[in-house]
Amino acid sequence: MTMSGVTMSAMTMSTPGLTLKKLVIGYLHPLLEPLSIDIHAGKTLAVLGPSGCGKSTLLATIVGMTPALSGSIILNGRDISNVPIHQRGIGLVFQEPLLFSHLSLVDNIAYGLRAAHVDKEIARAKADELLDWVGLSSIKHQRTWEISGGQAGRVALARALAPNPQALLFDEPYSALDNETRLRLSQEVRDLLRQRNIPAIHVTHDRIEAESVADQLLVLP
């Protein structure tokens, strides 16, 4: 299916999770033509395109960092176009892990739960579980700067998942990882998103990575 310079493929027909309706992104001036996309629960949209084409601006707009010029963003039936970032329920994983270096690994993961006023001990217990899920329980006492880039990336993923987001956005999350870790982690994340019915957008400039994670593909010019 071709949409005014935007190419999409393989759309499924389950319940919509995240919907972009005639969304126009950009700073003062539109970067792309209006986007209309449904990303169904548990599915991943891979956004592929060269540097500067607007991939990151698209994520910034959906997450609420940058206001949309027009159009709307619907998440599970709710229009979140004007909702503040912290109330959107969208998790974000950047290329850099961006761990909070003044916090322990467990407290990094528990951060979102604490923001939701979950009891400290309960939050830490859940963070422990997630740390175990990403296979890092053996290094839980290390500081953020003592772990490898791949390990930090996995902690960042666990942190984003902890508060049970309704959607997840990935901005080239695996680009700092080696091929083996990248493939394994992307497969695990894909399974998890399906299992939890979380719609996701995965931005990358790597076609192989895009094809390996995508249920839908959006190619930006």
Place this chain on the structure above:
Amino acid sequence: MRRAWIVPVIFFATFLIYPLFVLARTAWTADTLVSLTSSSTWTVALIASAQSVLSVGLSLAIGLPIAGVLSRYQFQGRSFLWALVTVPFVLPTVVVALGFQALLGGLFEPGLILVVLAHAYINIAVVVRIVGAQWSAINPHQMVVARTLGSTPWRVFRTITIPNLTPSILASACVVFVFSFTSLGIVTILGDGSTTRTLEQVILRQSSVLLDFPGALASAILQLVVVSSALFIAARSRGTALTLRTGNSTRTHYLIRITSKKTGLWVFTIASLAGVFVVAPIASIVWASLSGRDGFTLGWWISLQDSSDAFSRLGSPLHALGLSVVLAIFTALTAAFVGGAIAIAVMGRNPFIAFLSLIPLGLSAATVGLGTLLAFGRAPIDLRASGVLIPIAHALVAVPLVVALAAPVLRAADPRRMFVASSLGASPNRAWWTAYGNVIRMVMLAAGGLAGAVSLGEFGAATFLARPDSPTVPIQISKLLTRPGEQAYATAAVLSVTLIIATLTLMLIVDRMNSKVRL
């Protein structure tokens, strides 16, 4: 080049360690211990501590919003504002004191309020530089991640920004505390003699008026302990700040574009207030030098040559200017020579020299001056009449600043250039000079300029070492301010404006030198 460390070792041994030894030998008696435990000494220390805590509080209250604006946002005039807030730090303390007297003297009596305001004025740059470096290294995407995890902007500030900044805030607070605790020029001119006393003032009075050297030594020891403790905490905090910084990101600087009107208004307001706060005292001095009973006049500037007749036993202002310039030149030459040698030693990863060069920071200028006076200002070695003591003392005071300025540049110099030069057939010395010559030359010039600026405004050590009939400009300004009459005040203002121009010119040259260094 491997023996460059000999120069600073000889310099510090002769002009720092030996004078301190003489000071200790001369003044250390049973009375020193009595003074050290006396309630009067500790009362002054407590008064100085309280004043310093207030100065720290106000410096942070003013400096933190400025640091936030300068280190977070990209806006027009940002570089200019960055340079502007550095100006108060390089101005002579007596000039700052006069600025606040001229600006707010009609509103406030001399005392704690004026002293704390002037200390905050000087130390904005300390807060902005130390905290700003940490703030600008926080990746803005971290804030976004925290927001997506459900945090309000206030919670992000409380749980991410503040914990990241805390070590650098503590470090800057300690440095401001040290500068306020050892203040002399400002408390002498703006203080009330009771709520604003510092140990530095006590050392000066005990050694030059009361001739109570054991008491002066006791005060110096107590001050050294307090200052060293504060600097130790500052160093530890800066270490923690660096760990957090490098743990956060590989980049050291992130600037955010201003995208909302609300943010733009906030940035504009803070930047404007900062500009007014920095410029107002300087403008007040300039106005004081250009105004008389009948309004605008150039009379005070024109009559500078003749005004010496009006001030008995103070000497000619022009003579003081000439003396200060000559002393600044000799200080610059001394500091450039010693600073260059230290630079080479620091590049050679000689931690002992780096440590040695920081010792004067822990000592007060008055202690350095007193030690130098006792060691070289009387028989059998009386160099006081030769005029070399002030440049040496000023060079000692300036060396820690020179090292702070030059060390990062030197450590960043790429040693591989030396190997490249060697592989191309250069002799060891030639290869070394090819790799480091440009940096060393620039560091020596910058060190000379910085030390010259320090010398022009230095007050503490010069108070001991300058002859009463031949004062330096800062001393003459402080004395003029104790004289009654419009002419004395206006002459002090004219001299201050001259010092401001000379100091800022030198700092501009230093800045240009620094920016020219290509590694």
